[in-house]
Amino acid sequence: MGLAMAVLMAASGLQAHVNDTLILQNLGSEILKNSQAYANLRVLTKDIGSRLSGGKGAAMAVAATAAMLRKAGADTVYTQPVMVPHWERGPNEEGVAVFDDNQRQRIRVCLLGMSVGTPVNGLKGEVVMVRDFDELQALGKEKVTGKIVFINYPMRPELVQNGYGDAVRFRSSGPVEAGRLGAVAVVVRSVTHALDTFPHTGTTRYDKEVTPIPAFACSTVDAEWLSEKIKTQRQPVSLYLKAQPRSYPDVLSYNVIGEIRGSVYPDEIITVGGHLDSWDLGEGAHDDGSGCVQSIEVIRAMKALGLKPKRTIRAVMFMNEENGLKGALAYADSAESRKEKHVYAIESDLGAFSPVYITLGGTPTQNERVRNWLPMLRPYWVLLMPDGGPGADIGPLRRLGPMVSNMIPYSQRYFDYHHAASDKLEVVNNRELELGATALAAICWLTSEWGVGD
Amino acid sequence: MGLAMAVLMAASGLQAHVNDTLILQNLGSEILKNSQAYANLRVLTKDIGSRLSGGKGAAMAVAATAAMLRKAGADTVYTQPVMVPHWERGPNEEGVAVFDDNQRQRIRVCLLGMSVGTPVNGLKGEVVMVRDFDELQALGKEKVTGKIVFINYPMRPELVQNGYGDAVRFRSSGPVEAGRLGAVAVVVRSVTHALDTFPHTGTTRYDKEVTPIPAFACSTVDAEWLSEKIKTQRQPVSLYLKAQPRSYPDVLSYNVIGEIRGSVYPDEIITVGGHLDSWDLGEGAHDDGSGCVQSIEVIRAMKALGLKPKRTIRAVMFMNEENGLKGALAYADSAESRKEKHVYAIESDLGAFSPVYITLGGTPTQNERVRNWLPMLRPYWVLLMPDGGPGADIGPLRRLGPMVSNMIPYSQRYFDYHHAASDKLEVVNNRELELGATALAAICWLTSEWGVGD
Numbered sequence: 074m075g076l077a078m079a080v081l082m083a084a085s086g087l088q089a090h091v092n093d094t095l096i097l098q099n100l101g102s103e104i105l106k107n108s109q110a111y112a113n114l115r116v117l118t119k120d121i122g123s124r125l126s127g128g129k130g131a132a133m134a135v136a137a138t139a140a141m142l143r144k145a146g147a148d149t150v151y152t153q154p155v156m157v158p159h160w161e162r163g164p165n166e167e168g169v170a171v172f173d174d175n176q177r178q179r180i181r182v183c184l185l186g187m188s189v190g191t192p193v194n195g196l197k198g199e200v201v202m203v204r205d206f207d208e209l210q211a212l213g214k215e216k217v218t219g220k221i222v223f224i225n226y227p228m229r230p231e232l233v234q235n236g237y238g239d240a241v242r243f244r245s246s247g248p249v250e251a252g253r254l255g256a257v258a259v260v261v262r263s264v265t266h267a268l269d270t271f272p273h274t275g276t277t278r279y280d281k282e283v284t285p286i287p288a289f290a291c292s293t294v295d296a297e298w299l300s301e302k303i304k305t306q307r308q309p310v311s312l313y314l315k316a317q318p319r320s321y322p323d324v325l326s327y328n329v330i331g332e333i334r335g336s337v338y339p340d341e342i343i344t345v346g347g348h349l350d351s352w353d354l355g356e357g358a359h360d361d362g363s364g365c366v367q368s369i370e371v372i373r374a375m376k377a378l379g380l381k382p383k384r385t386i387r388a389v390m391f392m393n394e395e396n397g398l399k400g401a402l403a404y405a406d407s408a409e410s411r412k413e414k415h416v417y418a419i420e421s422d423l424g425a426f427s428p429v430y431i432t433l434g435g436t437p438t439q440n441e442r443v444r445n446w447l448p449m450l451r452p453y454w455v456l457l458m459p460d461g462g463p464g465a466d467i468g469p470l471r472r473l474g475p476m477v478s479n480m481i482p483y484s485q486r487y488f489d490y491h492h493a494a495s496d497k498l499e500v501v502n503n504r505e506l507e508l509g510a511t512a513l514a515a516i517c518w519l520t521s522e523w524g525v526g527d
Numbered sequence: 528m529g530l531a532m533a534v535l536m537a538a539s540g541l542q543a544h545v546n547d548t549l550i551l552q553n554l555g556s557e558i559l560k561n562s563q564a565y566a567n568l569r570v571l572t573k574d575i576g577s578r579l580s581g582g583k584g585a586a587m588a589v590a591a592t593a594a595m596l597r598k599a600g601a602d603t604v605y606t607q608p609v610m611v612p613h614w615e616r617g618p619n620e621e622g623v624a625v626f627d628d629n630q631r632q633r634i635r636v637c638l639l640g641m642s643v644g645t646p647v648n649g650l651k652g653e654v655v656m657v658r659d660f661d662e663l664q665a666l667g668k669e670k671v672t673g674k675i676v677f678i679n680y681p682m683r684p685e686l687v688q689n690g691y692g693d694a695v696r697f698r699s700s701g702p703v704e705a706g707r708l709g710a711v712a713v714v715v716r717s718v719t720h721a722l723d724t725f726p727h728t729g730t731t732r733y734d735k736e737v738t739p740i741p742a743f744a745c746s747t748v749d750a751e752w753l754s755e756k757i758k759t760q761r762q763p764v765s766l767y768l769k770a771q772p773r774s775y776p777d778v779l780s781y782n783v784i785g786e787i788r789g790s791v792y793p794d795e796i797i798t799v800g801g802h803l804d805s806w807d808l809g810e811g812a813h814d815d816g817s818g819c820v821q822s823i824e825v826i827r828a829m830k831a832l833g834l835k836p837k838r839t840i841r842a843v844m845f846m847n848e849e850n851g852l853k854g855a856l857a858y859a860d861s862a863e864s865r866k867e868k869h870v871y872a873i874e875s876d877l878g879a880f881s882p883v884y885i886t887l888g889g890t891p892t893q894n895e896r897v898r899n900w901l902p903m904l905r906p907y908w909v910l911l912m913p914d915g916g917p918g919a920d921i922g923p924l925r926r927l928g929p930m931v932s933n934m935i936p937y938s939q940r941y942f943d944y945h946h947a948a949s950d951k952l953e954v955v956n957n958r959e960l961e962l963g964a965t966a967l968a969a970i971c972w973l974t975s976e977w978g979v980g981d
Contacts, residue, residue: 102685231556233906233962266958427939429883429910452687454937456883456910483908483937485881485958504720504939508687 093519094449096380100514101453103374104507111503113141113366114425118356118498125353126393127159127324134349135327138390141369142331146376147388149334152327155403157393159324160187162353163317167195168260168291171311172302180295182260183272183354184316185244186396188288189279191258195315196221196287198257202303205243206250218255221312222247225262225300227293228488237488240264241275248288249280258314260289262296264488270294271493274352276396289314328400329390331372335521337383342408344387344418344475345371345517348394348466355496359487363425363506365390370510371517382521384416391466394422398465405469415475417520420464421513424490426482427454427505428512432461435476439525443476446519453511476525478516482509547973548903550834554968555907557828558961565957567595567820568879572810572952579807580847581613581778588803589781592844595823596785600830601842603788606781609857611847613778614641616807617771621649622714622745625765626756634749636714637726637808638770639698640850642742643733645712649769650675650741652711656757659697660704672709675766676701679716679754681747682942691942694718695729702742703734712741712768716750718942724748725947728806730850743768782854783844785826789975791837796862798841798872798929799825799971802848802920809950813941817879817960819844824964825971836975838870845920848876852919859923869929871974874918875963878944879955880936881908882966886915889930893979897930900973907965930979932970936963 104110116137117124124130135152142150168182184190198221203209205226209217224247228240243261251259263273272290279285291299303310329349335341347364351357368388375382392400408415419431431450433440444458462468463477471477482505490496558564570591571578578584589606596604622636638644652675657663659680663671678701682694697715705713717727726744733739745753757764783803789795801818805811822842829836846854862869873885885904887894898912916922917931925931936959944950 101687105684105687230559230958233555233559233908427937429908429937454687454883483881483883485962486956489956502940502943504684508939 093522096518097449097515099378100374100518101511103377104370104511104514107377108370108507108510109373110366110370110506110510113369114358114362114501114506115498117362117365118358122356123353124349124351124357126157126326126350126396127321128161131326131350131392135329138329138349138365138369142329142372142388145331145369145373147331147333147372149332150330152329153403153407155326155328155392155399156323157326157399158397159321160396161319163319167315168289169313170299170302171313172306173308180299181270181272181292182289182314183274184318185277185288185290186274186352187276188318189285190317191287191315193317195313196257197311197313199309199311200303202300209250209254214254217251220256221258221260221314222251222256223260223299225296227262228264228266230266236266237264244275244290245278248277248286249283252283252286256286258287258289260291260312263290263293265293265491267489268293269495271495273491273493274354275492287314287316326392328392328404331369331388333372333375333382333386335383335385336381339385341384341414341416342387343384343416343517343520344389344467344470345513346389346391346420346466347422348400349390350393350395352395352492354492354494356498358496358498358501359424359490360492360496361394361422363501363509364421367421367506367510367513371514374514382518384521384524386517386521394466401466401469405472408470408473415470415473417476417525418463418467418470419478419480419513419516420467421480421509422464422466423482423484424487425501425506425509426484426487427508428480429454429483430457430459430481431455431512431516432479432481433458434460434462434478435525436527438527439476442526450512450515453515454508455512480509480512547976550972551903551969553832554828554972555965557831558824558965558968561831562824562961562964563827564820564824564960564964567823568812568816568955568960569952571816571819572812576810577807578803578805578811580611580780580804580850581775582615585780585804585846589783592783592803592819592823596783596826596842599785599823599827601785601787601826604785606783607857607861609780609782609846609853610777611780611853612851613775614850615773617773621769622743623767624753624756625767626760627762634753635724635726635746636743636768637728638772639731639742639744640728640806641730642772643739644771645741645769647771649767650711651765651767653763653765654757656754663704663708668708671705674710675712675714675768676705676710677714677753679750681716682718682720684720690720691718698729698744699732702731702740703737706737706740710740712743714743714745714766717744717747719747719945721943722747723949725949727945727947728808729946741768741770780846782846782858785823785842787826787829787836787840789837789839790835793839795838795868795870796841797838797870797971797974798843798921798924799967800843800845800874800920801876802854803844804847804849806849806946808946808948809944810952812950812952812955813878813944814946814950815848815876817955817963818875821875821960821964821967825968828968836972838975838978840971840975848920855920855923859926862924862927869924869927871930871979872917872921872924873932873934873967873970874921875934875967876918876920877936877938878941879960879963880938880941881959881962882934883908883937884911884913884935885909885966885970886933886935887912888916888932889979890981892981893930896980904966904969907969908962909966934963934966
């Protein structure tokens, strides 16, 4: 192009960025002063509570968030049908350690999600404690058959950023690995940095080749106690475990979607989302009521300010992230069959802590373009934009080719509450929740205004 | 220099940075696995409690932190005498709002630090509410004389990073500005984002030209209530206020210092510190027990690993940051009179939250040199190193010319607890505390190993 044109474009780009900075300031002020995010989270956590797929809470949350999106001023609010699994833990889960001279001590356990149950009257077995799969393999069938395997792998404190990934494999694969060697049940140490009395649940999985065995988590305090008992008692320690979950046929449920229709490119879609379902032990406040109410807040703030994004911005409450990901799959399937054009997608599913990173998972050219916006985002604590993929719910959408992102908050406390009864509204700080919403609103505005290129 | 020499130096620099990365990993693991920081903080907060200068808690904290530094393995532990003010609030501070038909409602107030008291039986006066100094000036002497001024300025929610600086001027200067117009007392809304029932104290100041008047803070919940009452009552609302503080003669107190002597350049000093004194309403957990125990942890971790820093690393517990800064002044005076060579100094006094920034306050050349280390610090959440000055305690040392820094943690919750009864051990997360210590240890190691240049 000619020089004059290039200068003109650069100047108009500059002007545009001045405008963007002002718009981001307005979005930030609107959210930090008038946010409905915490009030909406109160509805999801206190009025409704836990929202495991297929249950009553999840159904109530579908209706409630649709209403919130309407109140937020979304141009369109609709639901997207999806069949989801329906697993329920029964009441009165029990764990009791039996040691020297038939002494008994209750330990705090819960079933892992999707686990099979024990016989009606429970089961009892001698405990073998291992630290990891290497130690389990070393014991072999002979020493494991008929026993209860206790995997006491602590979430490693020295891992600052990936301790969860390192430790969660024992929760995911423990039942298969222990079952393969003939164990009658498995108890894993909860995946959390906290030394607390809450068992932390989460999905586990089985393998067709291996008979499913009941799979429990125990609290870290109980894991420490049990470990000490096993090491110091004269006689082997036994565990008595009881749980009666039920698996029902799949249930019709919904993703909930609210849109602001793009003023210039309505067919180009930007997705911002969280997941509506939550584990049954807590209130699903950090995980992931917060991602839902932040996404709703993006819509509300833009509408409150009368902003008209050029591209369509879609807040999506995904159903069934925790134990199936059926909502995310349905969303991507629908987009594909409708031949929708998805340009950008981001989710918030790592807790309502202040944002620190937004990962960039586009082409190198896209990543470079979006990274240039970083100075505009820094006032809202988005400090870095490293290359990186999306979270679980945006994952399936990748096959449609959008640029994808994940909002990474400052997360040292997240696993203190993760999948446990402690994940309640009270442990969410309203300003941190709002800063996350601000960061999401800012990146949605910029991607909508400028696109992300190719 | 010759090319061969340059290549050699570059290669040795590379090797050195590989070594540094390993040493930082070791420091991180040592602190995140074996930290004494939280245990030490428990002593400062639970065994001792509040530590206002001149009081019993401060004296106990001097002895306790000296013992901690010895146990941490410091080569030398000593105290540095300093005369500090000694102000104590009396028991039974009282605030009562009196409104229509002599109804009464207690409001939660506390004296601001260093405030004068009320008459023994308290004082009563009609309230005039203003939002800021402009509104106060507009009222003028006629409408203010004999009244109690209520400054209801909320900490602005839309300010992400400097809301405290914006709001604290009413706490600092409210008594002078109201007193100048003839007010008999002043009540300021607590400087906090939280809507809570705690009055948040903090130092206020007087002016020789203006008669000192009693100065109170009320909780934000009470500020909201009182504001509503003032707006809706038919008759003027009055306040009854009572407080009997005592100001004693200055007291001999101490900074507490522990050193690892430099193995190569023992006369070059690196200071890492926090302040030992704390306001009297809480336990001084975030402010600033955490900065003290983090600094002690720097010493402990290096000693536990057998590291031998080239330059002297000095952990300093400054006395009297809150209401006088006498410790910081004494430390700088002593350094000056002993002609010490201070090369680098950093403090932690913004709460035990995970680090986000380390500011760089050296020459442009120094800042550039230190900023090059950022990739080594990022794993511990030191994400950026912007230019910027130190905190209050390092400030006086600037006249000796060291490069200075401030550790800026992720701080959205800090003012929830700041100077209030809620600043207790329970609101400190041990991992976040430890990550701060890790960042301090890392920057102290690097500055000690490489110096900061000129």
